[in-house]
Amino acid sequence: MRNTPVRDIAQADFSVISPDWSCFPQNVHAFTTMRKAGASAFPYDDGYARGGFNLGAHVGDDLDVVRRNQDALNQYLPSNIIFLSQKHGTVVCDAALAVNGCEADACFTNQGAIACAILTADCLPVLFSDTRGTVVAAAHAGWRGLASGILQNTVKEMREAGAEEIVAWLGPAIGPAQFEVGQDVYDAFSKILEHTGNYFVNQLVGGRASGKYLADIYGLAKSVLSSVGVNSVHGGEHCTVSAPENFYSYRRDGVTGRMASVIWMD
Structure with missing residues (x-):
């Protein structure tokens, strides 16, 4: 479903973060929503007992309220968001062919006026474009998907769709001072x-290794992207856990909302 004309996101009641990526072509538009200025009540609110902008219909929030938030977002997009059923996997779908609830953790398009989007609340959202503005993509990179190949698969699909030089933006995610993980995560990436x-800081207890680490998901993602020739990578400065006034965080709150990272071409 096309929404025309597209309204200026700067005029929206809700808040977003837009990538600072001057290398992106002018026909590419992208942002990540924040938790402020929606219709959701606690624990999906804005953190101050006011309405929150939860976009996840799978987290226990009132579905009518979630749809109000989703409808508000769609007014600023060229097409209604297709909400994927994200499984921490490596499946990438064509956004032009996808339907709500299709199982995938990334989507791409080489068509204009089609929004690619994923939902997060600590996992890493990665938005992609080629420098010519002919292919864009959005990927959900929790540590499992990141270790299993979601970003590599997304880049592969983009190249098969015609992308040449690719640039990426790392949206708000759990930061390296907050992301405590076990030996299993370290071992997964060491492979x-x-x-x-x-990308891991060993947590010591009494001067001895505890089997726990602080992981840098931004650094891990940059290393993965570099391995497939994507070296122009921006963002990575926001921590969802440390900024409750701005972001939902599953690690911090348990029951919480979801934010959308969206990209499209004119």
Whole structure:
């Protein structure tokens, strides 16, 4: 369903973060929503007992309220968002062919006026475009998907759809000072990346290794992207856990809302 004309996101009642990526072509538009200025009540509110902009219909929020938030967002997009059923996997779908609830953790398009979007609340959202503005994509990169190949698969699908030089933006996610993980996460990345230790800080208890680490999901994503030739990577400065006034965080709150990261071409 096309929404025409597209309204200026700067005039929206809800809040967004737009990528600072001057290298992106002018026909590409992207942002990540924040938790402010929606219709959702606690625990999906804005953190101050006012309406929150929860976009996830699978988290226990009132579905009528979620639809109000989704409708508000769609007014600023060229097409209604297709909400994927994200499984922390490696499936990438064509946004032009996808339907609501299709199982995938990334989507791409080489068509104009089609929005690619994913939902997060600590997992890493990655938005992509080629420098010519002919292919865009959005990927949900929790640690499982990141270790299994979701970003590599997204880049592969973009290239098969005609993308040449690709640039990426890392949206708000759990930051390296907050992302405590176990040995299983370290081991998963040690199988696919060199210098894995560069992205993990060993947590010591009584001067001894505890089997827990602080992981840098932004650094891990940059290393994965570099391995497939994507070296122009922006963003990575926001921590969802540390900024409750701006972001939903599953790690921090447990029951919480979801934010959308969206990209499209004119």
